Amino acid sequence: MRKQSSTNTRNKTAIDAHCGMAHTLSLIGGRWKPGILMRLLGGRLRYNELRKALVGISERMLVLQLRELEKDGLITRIVYAEVPPRVEYELTKDGHSMQKLLESLSDWGVKRLNRASNA
Amino acid sequence: MRKQSSTNTRNKTAIDAHCGMAHTLSLIGGRWKPGILMRLLGGRLRYNELRKALVGISERMLVLQLRELEKDGLITRIVYAEVPPRVEYELTKDGHSMQKLLESLSDWGVKRLNRASNA
DNA sequence: CAGAATCCGATGCGATACTG
DNA sequence: CAGTATCGCATCGGATTCTG
Numbered sequence: 001m002r003k004q005s006s007t008n009t010r011n012k013t014a015i016d017a018h019c020g021m022a023h024t025l026s027l028i029g030g031r032w033k034p035g036i037l038m039r040l041l042g043g044r045l046r047y048n049e050l051r052k053a054l055v056g057i058s059e060r061m062l063v064l065q066l067r068e069l070e071k072d073g074l075i076t077r078i079v080y081a082e083v084p085p086r087v088e089y090e091l092t093k094d095g096h097s098m099q100k101l102l103e104s105l106s107d108w109g110v111k112r113l114n115r116a117s118n119a
Numbered sequence: 120m121r122k123q124s125s126t127n128t129r130n131k132t133a134i135d136a137h138c139g140m141a142h143t144l145s146l147i148g149g150r151w152k153p154g155i156l157m158r159l160l161g162g163r164l165r166y167n168e169l170r171k172a173l174v175g176i177s178e179r180m181l182v183l184q185l186r187e188l189e190k191d192g193l194i195t196r197i198v199y200a201e202v203p204p205r206v207e208y209e210l211t212k213d214g215h216s217m218q219k220l221l222e223s224l225s226d227w228g229v230k231r232l233n234r235a236s237n238a
Numbered sequence: 239c240a241g242a243a244t245c246c247g248a249t250g251c252g253a254t255a256c257t258g
Numbered sequence: 259c260a261g262t263a264t265c266g267c268a269t270c271g272g273a274t275t276c277t278g
Binding site: 030031032056057058060061064085 | 250251252253254258
């Protein structure tokens with residue numbers, strides 16, 4: 001949701017619902033964030049574990065998405081002062097609050113895929 | 120069209136879940152689709168009604184998104200043989216099956232926005 | 239009224255190479 | 259191990275113009 005230079009703030013009520021959803025999608029939308037969050041629902045994971053779990057993701061995207069999720073307060077980055085370096089990622093309370101939502105999204109998609117293959 | 124000949128039994132559920140979610144987001148993701156669907160939850164609407172409801176959308180995007188939603192079987196396009204032309208859009212059964220999901224997405228976003236403004 | 243067509247900048251995302 | 263930096267194509271989305 002960028003641009004916001006809009007001069008009209010008229011129908012607030014109608015936009016309200018859409019705003020909430022737009023906000024949600026801005027946080028979990030995109031190709032990788034849902035997968036990252038799903039993985040972390042199972043508990044804390046380190047960078048390389050995530051990388052292997054998310055088949056096909058590039059390092060660039062993994063880092064970018066992790067940074068955004070962290071900035072948005074959905075995950076926590078835990079750095080251990082060790083050699084070799086170790087960094088783990090964990091859902092915040094806010095992140096965990098999405099569990100039902102994530103599962104619903106997944107469920108709906110799975111059901112629909114099944115229906116499509118039957119039809 | 121999904122084979123699912125699992126080469127990886129360990130993460131099957133996680134990958135499965137991610138696939139479902141990716142599918143869902145491919146259908147309702149993007150900047151406008153959620154808003155369009157939300158509006159149509161209230162009942163059939165014609166082109167211009169949608170256009171006015173979705174403040175800021177360009178005609179190009181509205182048509183594009185409507186076409187995709189139609190192709191994906193979430194909405195129905197109803198053309199009346201009249202002059203001036205009249206076209207209405209309506210949720211399909213599949214589209215209606217997203218209601219809870221859409222509301223959940225919106226709710227979560229709204230709650231989080233409120234939390235953010237308190238914090 | 240309900241679009242189709244075209245142009246164009248912004249963003250998403252992947253691939254590769256390099257680093258503390 | 260856990261990143262950063264840079265390149266480049268693909269897609270998203272906005273503005274404008276034209277039409278039945």
